[in-house]
Amino acid sequence: MLSLISAPYGFGAVELTEPSYDYLGQELSYFFEPEGPPLSLSEAMAARHSGQFQSHHSRVLHLGSAPKPHWVYLPLHNADDKALRRTLEIGPAWIDQMNVYLLHGQQVLQAFYAGDAKPRQQRPVPNQGYLFVLDVPPGNSGLYVRFENIGSHPLVVRLLEETQQRTVAKWISFIDGAQLGYLLALIAFNLMLYSGLRDPNTLNYSVFLFIYVLLYLLSSSYINEWFWPDSNHFGILMLLVAVAWSSLHFARHFLDIPALYPRLNSLLKWGANAFMALSVLLSLSGFYVAGMRLTFIALIIYPVVMVVLGGLCLSRGLLAARYFLAASAFGLLGTATTNLALWNVLPFNTLTFNAMKIGVLLEATLLALALAYQMRQHQVARLQAEHMARTDPLTGLFNRRAFFDVSDSLWSTAMRNHRPLSVILLDIDHFKQINDQHGHATGDLVLIALSKLLQQTARHGDICVRWGGEEFLLLLPETHDVQAAHLAERLREQVERLKPAGLSITVSLGVAERGNHYSLDSLINDADQRLYSAKDAGRNQVCHQACVTCSDELGQAL
Numbered sequence: 001m002l003s004l005i006s007a008p009y010g011f012g013a014v015e016l017t018e019p020s021y022d023y024l025g026q027e028l029s030y031f032f033e034p035e036g037p038p039l040s041l042s043e044a045m046a047a048r049h050s051g052q053f054q055s056h057h058s059r060v061l062h063l064g065s066a067p068k069p070h071w072v073y074l075p076l077h078n079a080d081d082k083a084l085r086r087t088l089e090i091g092p093a094w095i096d097q098m099n100v101y102l103l104h105g106q107q108v109l110q111a112f113y114a115g116d117a118k119p120r121q122q123r124p125v126p127n128q129g130y131l132f133v134l135d136v137p138p139g140n141s142g143l144y145v146r147f148e149n150i151g152s153h154p155l156v157v158r159l160l161e162e163t164q165q166r167t168v169a170k171w172i173s174f175i176d177g178a179q180l181g182y183l184l185a186l187i188a189f190n191l192m193l194y195s196g197l198r199d200p201n202t203l204n205y206s207v208f209l210f211i212y213v214l215l216y217l218l219s220s221s222y223i224n225e226w227f228w229p230d231s232n233h234f235g236i237l238m239l240l241v242a243v244a245w246s247s248l249h250f251a252r253h254f255l256d257i258p259a260l261y262p263r264l265n266s267l268l269k270w271g272a273n274a275f276m277a278l279s280v281l282l283s284l285s286g287f288y289v290a291g292m293r294l295t296f297i298a299l300i301i302y303p304v305v306m307v308v309l310g311g312l313c314l315s316r317g318l319l320a321a322r323y324f325l326a327a328s329a330f331g332l333l334g335t336a337t338t339n340l341a342l343w344n345v346l347p348f349n350t351l352t353f354n355a356m357k358i359g360v361l362l363e364a365t366l367l368a369l370a371l372a373y374q375m376r377q378h379q380v381a382r383l384q385a386e387h388m389a390r391t392d393p394l395t396g397l398f399n400r401r402a403f404f405d406v407s408d409s410l411w412s413t414a415m416r417n418h419r420p421l422s423v424i425l426l427d428i429d430h431f432k433q434i435n436d437q438h439g440h441a442t443g444d445l446v447l448i449a450l451s452k453l454l455q456q457t458a459r460h461g462d463i464c465v466r467w468g469g470e471e472f473l474l475l476l477p478e479t480h481d482v483q484a485a486h487l488a489e490r491l492r493e494q495v496e497r498l499k500p501a502g503l504s505i506t507v508s509l510g511v512a513e514r515g516n517h518y519s520l521d522s523l524i525n526d527a528d529q530r531l532y533s534a535k536d537a538g539r540n541q542v543c544h545q546a547c548v549t550c551s552d553e554l555g556q557a558l
């Protein structure tokens, strides 16, 4: 037994005089404990010396989704003539229990008891894992670590020299600060948008991101003391379930799935609720591993569902789905890359290890862009609807509704400041004949040509309105009756020369000035009467206050 214990450590040992940031998975060997009471250190040592420890060939040790208690051995060598201080880093942060022994010969030099399952054990350092300061004597030494954990824990082990450890800690603080600051800024901004715009998508997005931030903080061991201090796994599981649920909730509403795919929507909604309830129930009733497995299955399915939903909605012409699809694809890619690296399918390096974080940042950014794009689309649609409600579709001129919106203030200003304001009403002569003889489409062309002429002739500030079928109104601020009559006469002459669709047309016009009118309606009425006077007088003429050719009584009197 003694000879077994004193067997050499040297073969394949980590050389401590050559500090490196490398992960040491390839130098590790491991051994699953048989059923029964936990093995003691000397039993584990005996198992190693009898060749029961298996060697390992990748940088991360991943022993399945719920491995049994096991031992890990790491041989060390110090070629220096004095003891070297190294920080042993063991991640991730959510290991329940581990016993670490540093041995030199058969002598235990240091022992540590760590994990997040028992209150008085050494706790992990946020986002780095468990840190143990080792003073390794010259020559060969060895590290034995016993792990016990409910659920998956890919094991990432490094030995860092003091300055390396400080560098790692600095970069972790910097990257975590930047990442969390960015996500919190997105959450705050979207909550502000929600408080102003009441768009439920911005709220759903903020809730989803906030749960993700909580999950990140909890799984990296930042906030274990505040939430579920003695049941970290339960907290992580609940937040995983909540992240999955809230992301699907956001996706369903953002992509308008209830309207586009009502049946699929019900399926997703009830499926997500049932899965959430089942996971929580299983975990609460002691079937934690089953609950966890269910959650992990869902976590694989959810991102795929997102991508499929994005694709479906894009095929239905929902443009904001482009951003959504890209966001989901990045999220899926990041999560898949990190998981495949942890399972040693992809090479494990800083990029693949952090791919999930990068994916989430890209996903959050693209979803924020998707929301912005959707809001812009809603705004454009609203403006278009408003524009259409105010505009005559054939001629592009204001319709009556828009006229009353804008004319009120012009009328009030003119009244208050005693300023002139005139109205011209214009009607195409015998327009019915044009329609009857040349067809409705030709009639439309005539109307379009005439409205263009009106727009070109009117000054900036004048208002052109399609008043009815073939009737137009011009509201002319700062214009006296005589000036309006001149404009009307000019228009009449231009129409004669216009020849729209090759046809000769004429118009009759009635002009009225604000004068003693008490309301805009009465002013328009006056112009209308003069228009009909112009028609009665033989058409193709202007009738105004000083009119002598038309049959207007007032004009005749003048």
Ligand SMILES: Nc1nc2c(ncn2[C@@H]2O[C@H](COP(=O)(O)OP(=O)(O)OP(=O)(O)O)[C@@H](O)[C@H]2O)c(=O)[nH]1
Residues within 6 Å of the ligand: 394, 427, 428, 429, 430, 431, 432, 433, 435, 439, 440, 441, 442, 443, 444, 447, 468, 469, 470, 535
């Ligand atoms: N092409 C076309 N015709 C229209 C439109 N709106 C109204 N009309 C036609 O305009 C004609 C107006 O006819 P009437 O009210 O009898 O007037 P008119 O033939 O111009 O006769 P007077 O006004 O007395 O000279 C009708 O035939 C309507 O169908 C339109 O948007 N497009």
